[in-house]
Amino acid sequence: MPDAHVESSLYPEAVRERVSNALKRLSRTGALPTLPAVAEAALVIARDPGADVGELCEILEADVGLAARMLRIANSTAPVRRRPICRLADAVLEVGLRKTCDVLLAAGARHLHDATSPLAEPLWNHALATGLASAELARRTGLAEPEAAFLTGLLHDVGRIAYFLTDEVSLEVVDHLAESGEAGRIAAEHDWYGFDHAEAGAILGTEWGLAAEQCDAIRWHHSRANEPGEEALATLLGVADWIAHRMGCGDSSRVPGTPASLGSFGIDEEGLEPLLKQLLVSFARHRLVHA
Numbered sequence: 001m002p003d004a005h006v007e008s009s010l011y012p013e014a015v016r017e018r019v020s021n022a023l024k025r026l027s028r029t030g031a032l033p034t035l036p037a038v039a040e041a042a043l044v045i046a047r048d049p050g051a052d053v054g055e056l057c058e059i060l061e062a063d064v065g066l067a068a069r070m071l072r073i074a075n076s077t078a079p080v081r082r083r084p085i086c087r088l089a090d091a092v093l094e095v096g097l098r099k100t101c102d103v104l105l106a107a108g109a110r111h112l113h114d115a116t117s118p119l120a121e122p123l124w125n126h127a128l129a130t131g132l133a134s135a136e137l138a139r140r141t142g143l144a145e146p147e148a149a150f151l152t153g154l155l156h157d158v159g160r161i162a163y164f165l166t167d168e169v170s171l172e173v174v175d176h177l178a179e180s181g182e183a184g185r186i187a188a189e190h191d192w193y194g195f196d197h198a199e200a201g202a203i204l205g206t207e208w209g210l211a212a213e214q215c216d217a218i219r220w221h222h223s224r225a226n227e228p229g230e231e232a233l234a235t236l237l238g239v240a241d242w243i244a245h246r247m248g249c250g251d252s253s254r255v256p257g258t259p260a261s262l263g264s265f266g267i268d269e270e271g272l273e274p275l276l277k278q279l280l281v282s283f284a285r286h287r288l289v290h291a
């Protein structure tokens with residue numbers, strides 16, 4: 001079997017087609033998993049510099065649960081206000097356009113993880129923790145926009161969700177192999193599917209309209225975490241993934257080794273503790289918002 005990482009850089013279209021077709025074949029519906037409509041619309045607005053509050057309000061008005069959530073967030077950011085915010089447009093202005101898009105995208109990602117399998121909840125915790133850690137690393141280093149880094153972190157393991165949505169039994173077999181130490185996760189996925197979750201996630205990200213840099217970061221989040229300077233966002237994502245493990249939100253019980261690139265983010269063991277505390281507070285708040 002050819003090395004998928006080498007192949008992807010040389011023949012991205014061929015790999016994309018092969019993985020995409022395999023995922024379609026695996027799925028019960030014969031189609032690729034889709035991003036919920038609200039998140040898809042938010043993604044378009046987030047990337048449009050001319051977007052306005054009215055467009056976001058239209059999306060929110062169609063979803064009572066999300067509208068209520070936005071009002072709650074807006075009122076919690078300004079608790080000393082004499083009168084509570086009760087209009088959606090005011091709520092979006094209070095929270096900010098990009099942050100509102102983040103809320104909608106996170107709600108969409110949460111929806112993707114809404115399943116009865118016992119794997120869904122830990123995968124969601126891992127996604128959220130990695131998203132928050134990615135945004136914080138981006139804020140500290142200026143390597144990426146925090147909002148873009150948040151979304152990339154949130155969706156970095158969406159390839160595993162794709163396995164989960166298309167073929168739950170295989171996912172459990174691969175998970176067992178990885179958890180028992182019989183095989184590394186990436187190797188087990190290659191044996192079982194012919195490609196790994198990072199590749200599958202990058203292809204879904206492309207389908208959904210994520211920026212090329214975000215898709216590349218997802219594609220390389222395991223293979224380039226230790227190569228500072230190579231693919232900045234991929235390295236950042238790999239470190240954020242490790243931080244999520246240290247927050248107790250790993251995607252498996254096997255904690256990966258400390259990434260060699262950690263120092264290049266200005267983090268040492270001493271600086272790690274306050275960072276973990278800060279992220280755990282933020283994680284608890286976001287868990288409440290997206291319960």
Ligand SMILES: [Fe+2]
Pocket residue numbers: 156157197198221222
């Ligand atoms: Fe991963």
Ligand SMILES: [Fe+2]
Pocket residue numbers: 126130156157241251
């Ligand atoms: Fe991960």
